[in-house]
Structures are given as structure tokens and as C-alpha cells.
Amino acid sequence: MNWREFPFLTIFLVFGLGILAAEHGSGWIPPSGWVLPLLAGAAGLAAWAGFQNLLTGMRFFLVWCWAAFFCWAYGRRQSVEEGPPGHSSGSIWSSFMGRCWWRKQRPGRTWRVFARVLTAGPAPGTQYEASGSVLLYLKPEGHALPSGGDILAVAGRLGRIPENANPEAFNYAAYLRRQGIHYQAFIPDSGWAALPEERVGGWTAVLYSGREFCLKRLRNALPDLQRWRAIGAALILANRE
Known part of the structure; x- marks a missing residue:
């Protein structure tokens, strides 16, 4: 030839x-x-x-x-890149990217949520954990945040987001600890947050825990929740397991 x-x-x-x-x-x-x-x-x-x-x-x-x-x-899409916006220099992040979609009831409203599982820690003295962490970044497509009544589509399953009197923050710690998972986070609009994984096993444990949390959450939507800004690495990483 x-x-x-x-x-x-x-x-x-x-x-x-x-x-x-x-x-x-x-x-x-x-x-x-x-x-x-x-x-x-x-x-x-x-x-x-x-x-x-x-x-x-x-x-x-x-x-x-x-x-x-x-x-x-x-x-x-395994990548090595610098830390998230606003993060101090000197760190290298080796990550797997995940994605899911916020499906709005009105056409044209979609939220893409990106997750990075860290395998190399940040520079010393920062607020992010050195290993087993998950960073979430919310990129809006449209002009509104996910809110009560919106439809969440993850891994082929649907769940409706209930209303909540306090939409600005939600603490997952109590629920997650009952499931043997120990992380919590709050993500402001289009921001970053770290979800430290305290279980042994590295990022594979995060993936497994995330999938379990995802399926349970979608089947049993808790009443006091409006906005999943800290959607929990679960809902994204379940798509990449």
C-alpha cells in the first residue's frame, strides 16, 4: 500500500x-x-x-x-490543568470530566454541570482537600438558576425539584452521613466548591457513593430542597462511572 x-x-x-x-x-x-x-x-x-x-x-x-x-x-477527556477560577497558583489538577443536564420545563433552558475528580492535590495552604475531592462548576445556558418545579434529568432518570423556603444553601451532611458518605458543600452562582471524600478508596469510592446517592435522591426527593446548586458530585459522576 x-x-x-x-x-x-x-x-x-x-x-x-x-x-x-x-x-x-x-x-x-x-x-x-x-x-x-x-x-x-x-x-x-x-x-x-x-x-x-x-x-x-x-x-x-x-x-x-x-x-x-x-x-x-x-x-x-482526562486532562491536566490549572486549578479553578480564583484558586492560587502552583497546583496541578488531574481530572476526569463528567456532565449532566438540567432540563427546564420551558424550552431552551439547560444547565450543564461539570465535575472534576482530583487525583493530584492543590498547593499547600488552600481550602481544597489534597485528594479524593470533587469540584463542581455550573455553566448556565439561559438566564435562570434551577428552581422549584424544574425537571432534573440524570442518567436517563427524571426527578422534580421541590420547593424550599431557603433556596440559598442546602447542607447535605446529615443525609450523606447516614449513607456513610462524609462531604458537604455549597456552590454559589457559577462557582466552585470542594466535596472532600473521607472514605478509603480514592476517587473510585466517590464514583460509587455518587451513583448510590444519585439513584436514591431521584427516587426519594426530599421535601426541603429547591435548588441543587451543590448538586453533589453524585449526579454528575453517575454518568461517567
Whole structure:
């Protein structure tokens, strides 16, 4: 195979589809779910090309595997970056990004919530925990905060946010400690907060605890809650487990 026969168009097409899938795919579809179809296509393409030329088939198979791995890695979006806005310099954050959607009853109102699970701690003397923490960042799409009566869609499940006389803050500590989870946080408008994880096991424990909290919260909406500004790493990380 010379350079004119190399499947550049196929590579760019697969990479492009992988990027679109990672960016716009539904939150409940795990990124690894895109790998299996690509590998299946790779096997079929290799089998077809193998009838023409065994070496060509092997090359096509490697190209598709490479593209599938790229799409999976892009979907996970593991990144190393500086700390959150307003954070002191000198820290490196290695993180996995998660997302979910605030679905408003009125069209066009969506909240995207990003979470970062820290595997490398911040600079000494800061207010953030050094390990096992989760940072949440709320980016509005529209002009209103989530409020009472809004619909919350997470991982394919729906939950309605009840009304609350104190919408400015909500302390999760009492409820979470009954579940064996020990973190609390308050997130102001479009702000950051840290949720220290005190259980042994690192960020995997946060993911597991988050999923459990997510499912229980959506099934049993507590009465005294209006705004989930501190939506709890749970509701986002359940999408990335």
C-alpha cells in the first residue's frame, strides 16, 4: 500500500464521529460504548479487505483500532490543568470530566454541570482537600438558576425539584452521613466548591457513593430542597462511572 491508498479519509471520518459523539452524546451513554461498534466495524472491514489483500486488511484493522482508542480516550477527556477560577497558583489538577443536564420545563433552558475528580492535590495552604475531592462548576445556558418545579434529568432518570423556603444553601451532611458518605458543600452562582471524600478508596469510592446517592435522591426527593446548586458530585459522576 502506497501513501495514495492509505485511508486518510476513513481516519478523519472516524475521528470526527468520535469527537461529535464525545461532545454531544447523551450523558447516560458511557464513552466506552462507542468502542465496541468501532471494533466491530474494524473486524468487518478487515475481513472484507482480507479477501483482497491480507496485508491491507491488517492495516485497516489497525487503523480502526487506533481510531476507536482515540474516540474512547477523547470521551474520557482526562486532562491536566490549572486549578479553578480564583484558586492560587502552583497546583496541578488531574481530572476526569463528567456532565449532566438540567432540563427546564420551558424550552431552551439547560444547565450543564461539570465535575472534576482530583487525583493530584492543590498547593499547600488552600481550602481544597489534597485528594479524593470533587469540584463542581455550573455553566448556565439561559438566564435562570434551577428552581422549584424544574425537571432534573440524570442518567436517563427524571426527578422534580421541590420547593424550599431557603433556596440559598442546602447542607447535605446529615443525609450523606447516614449513607456513610462524609462531604458537604455549597456552590454559589457559577462557582466552585470542594466535596472532600473521607472514605478509603480514592476517587473510585466517590464514583460509587455518587451513583448510590444519585439513584436514591431521584427516587426519594426530599421535601426541603429547591435548588441543587451543590448538586453533589453524585449526579454528575453517575454518568461517567
